[in-house]
Amino acid sequence: MAFAGGIGENSPLIRKMILKGMGFLGLDLDLTRNEGTGAQDCLLSSKASNVDVVLVHTNEELMIAREALALWQKGIPAGQTRAGGNK
Structure with missing residues (x-):
């Protein structure tokens, strides 16, 4: 646990x-x-x-920032998942 x-x-x-x-x-x-x-x-x-x-110990803010940067670098528009579906 x-x-x-x-x-x-x-x-x-x-x-x-x-x-x-x-x-x-x-x-x-x-x-x-x-x-x-x-x-x-x-x-x-x-x-x-x-x-x-x-x-x-975790750093959620850093993980969110890294994930957002990776999506931005891939050109995925805001509001879409990696699979391309809408949120």
Whole structure:
């Protein structure tokens, strides 16, 4: 399981609430790791967990800008998808 984006990256409480009750999957959240995340991608699950829980920092704005530039360079008009369909 991975957490990313604004809430996933910045809210230990939300992550904890989402994962609550998932022990049946073998998931064990390390509460210290969950509370102490910084600017680095990291593992949030404990060593005893059968399921990895990771925090992955993202930059959605950069990805959107790259995608828009690629479409513009291909000459695809605004409002159309790569497949040529209208939005």
